[in-house]
Amino acid sequence: MSQASPSARPGGGSRLSFFGAAGTVTGSRTLIEHEGRRILVDCGLFQGYKHLRLLNREPWPFDPRQLDAVVLTHAHLDHSGALPLLARNGFRGPVFATPATIALCGLLLPDSGHLQEDDAAFANRHRTSRHAPALPLYTEEDARESLRLLEPLDAGQPIDLGGLKLRLQRAGHILGASSAEFRSPRGSLLMSGDVGRPDDLLSCAPEPIAHADTLVIESTYGDRLHLAEDHASVLAEVIRRTAARGGMVIVPAFAVGRAQSLLYQLWRLKRDGRIPDLPVFLDSPMAIDTTDIYLRFHREHRLSPDECRGMSRVATLCRTPEASRALNALGYPAIIISASGMATGGRILHHLRNHGRDHRSSIVFAGYQAGGTRGARLLAGEREIRIFGEDVRIRAEVVSLPGMSAHADAAQLIAWMKTMPAAPHQVWVNHGEPAAADALRWRIEHELGWPASVPLMGQRVALPL
Numbered sequence: 001m002s003q004a005s006p007s008a009r010p011g012g013g014s015r016l017s018f019f020g021a022a023g024t025v026t027g028s029r030t031l032i033e034h035e036g037r038r039i040l041v042d043c044g045l046f047q048g049y050k051h052l053r054l055l056n057r058e059p060w061p062f063d064p065r066q067l068d069a070v071v072l073t074h075a076h077l078d079h080s081g082a083l084p085l086l087a088r089n090g091f092r093g094p095v096f097a098t099p100a101t102i103a104l105c106g107l108l109l110p111d112s113g114h115l116q117e118d119d120a121a122f123a124n125r126h127r128t129s130r131h132a133p134a135l136p137l138y139t140e141e142d143a144r145e146s147l148r149l150l151e152p153l154d155a156g157q158p159i160d161l162g163g164l165k166l167r168l169q170r171a172g173h174i175l176g177a178s179s180a181e182f183r184s185p186r187g188s189l190l191m192s193g194d195v196g197r198p199d200d201l202l203s204c205a206p207e208p209i210a211h212a213d214t215l216v217i218e219s220t221y222g223d224r225l226h227l228a229e230d231h232a233s234v235l236a237e238v239i240r241r242t243a244a245r246g247g248m249v250i251v252p253a254f255a256v257g258r259a260q261s262l263l264y265q266l267w268r269l270k271r272d273g274r275i276p277d278l279p280v281f282l283d284s285p286m287a288i289d290t291t292d293i294y295l296r297f298h299r300e301h302r303l304s305p306d307e308c309r310g311m312s313r314v315a316t317l318c319r320t321p322e323a324s325r326a327l328n329a330l331g332y333p334a335i336i337i338s339a340s341g342m343a344t345g346g347r348i349l350h351h352l353r354n355h356g357r358d359h360r361s362s363i364v365f366a367g368y369q370a371g372g373t374r375g376a377r378l379l380a381g382e383r384e385i386r387i388f389g390e391d392v393r394i395r396a397e398v399v400s401l402p403g404m405s406a407h408a409d410a411a412q413l414i415a416w417m418k419t420m421p422a423a424p425h426q427v428w429v430n431h432g433e434p435a436a437a438d439a440l441r442w443r444i445e446h447e448l449g450w451p452a453s454v455p456l457m458g459q460r461v462a463l464p465l
């Protein structure tokens with residue numbers, strides 16, 4: 001990770017340092033320094049392109065032992081996934097997060113450690129690493145250790161961090177997601193975290209902003225608008241078509257958030273008689289456990305207890321590898337939801353191999369497909385996909401559901417910022433690809449008339465706090 005040169009440091013006072021999610025959407029890590037205290041907001045993994053992933057192996061640009069606290073805005077790994085690494089490098093807590101975020105981290109972080117171990121083992125078996133032996137970034141055990149540092153902080157509940165008051169406010173996006181507000185007698189800062197959309201199927205709308213002198217806002221969709229097309233209708237049509245052909249509907253889905261939206265959507269479509277009553281299988285232990293967490297925190301999303309029950313009962317749960325393998329032999333039309341969401345790994349690969357060759361079947365992508373993944377390649381029209389070392393000819397219909405994003409689009413971000421009763425002194429636009437971040441910066445300056453800048457990776461700026 002690059003550090004700004006000392007000459008870029010403003011003299012004295014409080015500072016904000018962008019050590020991740022600058023010029024990219026992953027690796028969220030922002031350091032607040034205030035009156036001798038150091039608080040890290042989010043501790044995410046860099047993901048995607050290799051040059052970004054390598055940043056996970058760089059030394060920290062601060063001493064983890066000198067941090068006073070970490071605040072996690074939500075459980076997605078690009079915001080929480082480096083916590084085990086920080087703990088292994090000497091950080092001793094506390095980590096503040098909402099109870100729902102803590103519950104989701106309890107699933108995601110050990111799973112991430114497990115995957116890191118698998119990757120290292122694969123590299124050692126196939127000698128694909130320059131390092132011998134290749135070591136995991138962190139282990140499942142490291143992840144479990146780091147979970148002990150988490151301390152629940154309910155949204156709306158202020159806590160004193162020695163001269164700074166921290167308060168989390170609901171941001172929509174996924175279960176437990178929040179923005180982090182910091183106040184001192186001299187000023188205030190709001191770190192948006194990932195901002196949800198006001199019309200999300202499951203998550204409540206982000207809370208309005210009370211006031212912020214400094215605002216740090218994400219810009220994942222800073223240059224895009226969600227399509228108005230109704231994904232429920234697209235989903236219903238593809239299911240009807242596939243059932244009429246006698247095929248299988250295969251849905252790669254992210255286990256956290258997206259799988260639950262799909263279950264809810266399928267329950268509604270069945271209830272309203274818009275799709276035939278096909279069996280639905282949820283073939284992902286992580287998605288099954290996440291669905292349980294959604295039921296446990298039912299007051300924190302839009303679904304009524306009745307809708308929650310409907311969502312959880314619409315699918316047969318396949319927890320064991322045997323239950324998953326049994327789906328290979330299914331001889332009738334059915335819907336299989338499985339992970340990973342971009343078909344980069346996991347049980348979905350078995351279903352793509354088994355049913356993707358069948359022209360009667362459909363593969364339905366229900367989320368963003370990053371460049372280079374099997375999902376992106378299938379959507380781009382490629383039909384020869386390598387799975388488990390075998391070239392598989394895909395004859396199934398390939399469909400993308402429009403508008404299934406957990407992020408606010410550019411207009412929704414602007415509308416959320418407008419909930420502020422007074423203009424901020426400064427907006428920092430982070431967590432976006434360069435074009436998206438700059439497009440949002442332009443809109444903030446020209447439509448709202450507020451000073452806005454896109455920080456560079458490693459940039460330190462003065463913070464009036």
Ligand SMILES: [Zn+2]
Pocket residue numbers: 074076173194
């Ligand atoms: Zn997120």
